Amino acid sequence: MTLISDSRAASRTSAFAVGADDGLFRAIERALDNGTGTVFVLDSAGRAVGTLTLEGGRAAILAGRHLDPLTAADVMEQGVDRTADPATQSVPVSAVLDAEGRLVDVVLRGDSSFVPVAEPDLGHAEMRNLMDAYMSTWISSTGDYIRTLERRFAARTGNRHGIATSNGTTSLHLALVALGIGPGDEVIVPDLTFAASINTVIHAGARPVIVDVDPHTWCLTPEAIEAAITPRTRAVMPVHVFGRPAPMTDIMAVARRRGLYVIEDCAEAHDAHWDGQPVGSFGDVSSFSFFANKIMTTGEGGICVTNSAELAERMRMLRDHGMRPERRYWHEEPGFNYRMTNMQAAVGCAQLDRLDDFLAERARVHHLYARVLDGIPGVAMPPAMEARARPVVWFACATVPAERRAQLIQACRAIDVDLRPFFNCLSVMPPYRPYARPCPNAYLLSQSGVNLPTSRRVDERLAMRIADVFRSVLA
Ligand SMILES: Cc1ncc(COP(=O)(O)O)c(C=O)c1O
Helix, strand or coil: CCEEEHHHHHHHHHHHHEECCCEEEHHEEEEEECCCCEEEEEECCCEEEEEEEEHHHHHHHHHCHHHCCHHHHCCCEECCCCCHHHHCCCCEEEEEEEECCCCEEEEEEECCCCEEEECCCCCCHHHHHHHHHHCCCCCCCEEEEEEHHHHHHHHHHCCCHHHEECCCCHHHHHHHHHCCCCCCEEEEECCCCCHHHHHHHHHHEEEEEEEEECCCCCCCCHHHHHHCCCCCCCCCCCCCHHHHHCHHHHHHHHHHCCCCCEEEEECCCCCCCEECCCCCCCCCCEEEEEEECCCCCEEEEEEEECCCCCHHHHHHHHHHEEEEECCCCCCCCCCCCCCCCEEEEEHHHHHCHHHHHHHHHHHHHHHHHHHCCCCCCCCCCCCCCCCCCCCCCCCCECCCCCHHHHHHHHHHHHHECCEEEECCCHHHCCHHHEEECCHHHHHHHHHEEECCCCCCCCCCCHHHHHHHHHHHHCC
């Protein structure tokens, strides 16, 4: 429970309050920005007279009520939940009222409802951009937001070109095809990753070669790559899993020496760095995902970044049915429709502005878990990485005794907390088994890893409750 006290209280309560005469959209924006989806409605004397939630705002808009001059008071539900009875409150924030009923403080409750492992953080800027894109009628894949997102995201990752895509799977596939990888080729992938990494290799017609990860970094190593190279190897796809950067300088050295392409899968590691350089700036093409559970989101969405003008041009063409942009309905080769919409890019532009805040917030959540889980038998946070690495937090992770993990997940479920097991490693799943080398490290991690809820609503109280569950199951 976070009690915002003293002098901070007055300034912080303003994030949770609107005046009764304020318009509906002011209330909606404030409810979005404070992360609880809730604001208290105050009368002219500062007394809390009602509660307005995003659900209430959505219902009002759907009913067309925003067409009338509408105030927060018209849409609110009468009355407020007080901290006196937090168990019965229906919203994730309680009002602290003085004797006259004035709002003097708020108490946040990150655990007031089911806590999923991930929640997108969508503020007022995303909504404004989205409405702008919508009203411009540029709702498909042409529009200023696409170009802006491509330019700005490429620059942020140290690249000259960005090619926005419909998701982080199509971006990987686009990269592989643009590099000419297909039947007869082998592509080295790590065993510990989400299946999109390997699926796209198979869809490109190439043969994946699954290699074990390092127990410390959880990523591919240059040595393991080198050992897996055959005369047919054309590319390697390092995955910066759970925000942990693979040792890219060393991987690039092997790849260059052995004449391999490198496609970085950065879906889970926006802004992670290796040797002072952002991930996504090393490979021939790098791919990011903007799925709703990622560090920044466009709902569905992804992007390829590259420094090669030639590859960028080819990816743009392949993304758009194989058509040359300057020659409509002339298809150079059978391409795909892998385009992002301007509405998704509109959300993405606002998210990119907030990326540093998202990263700081995720780091806060990680440190909070590290503190409360410290000393619980069998529980370990991810190993600290060497100085060359600057990891980011995608999902907060911990490893636990494998034989207790299912029980732990069930016990968290009982308190409405979503604790997720790591991905199954690829090598144990039937479609991928034929491509696997022995991968004991990835197997061990996949059996013992858990992802903890990682969103701005994770507060001290919630983290302590989770730690209590860990203690009771593992003691
Ligand atoms: C490592 C990795 N690669 C690729 C993807 C695919 O991204 P998307 O879900 O946007 O298709 C994901 C998404 O979960 C991922 O974690």
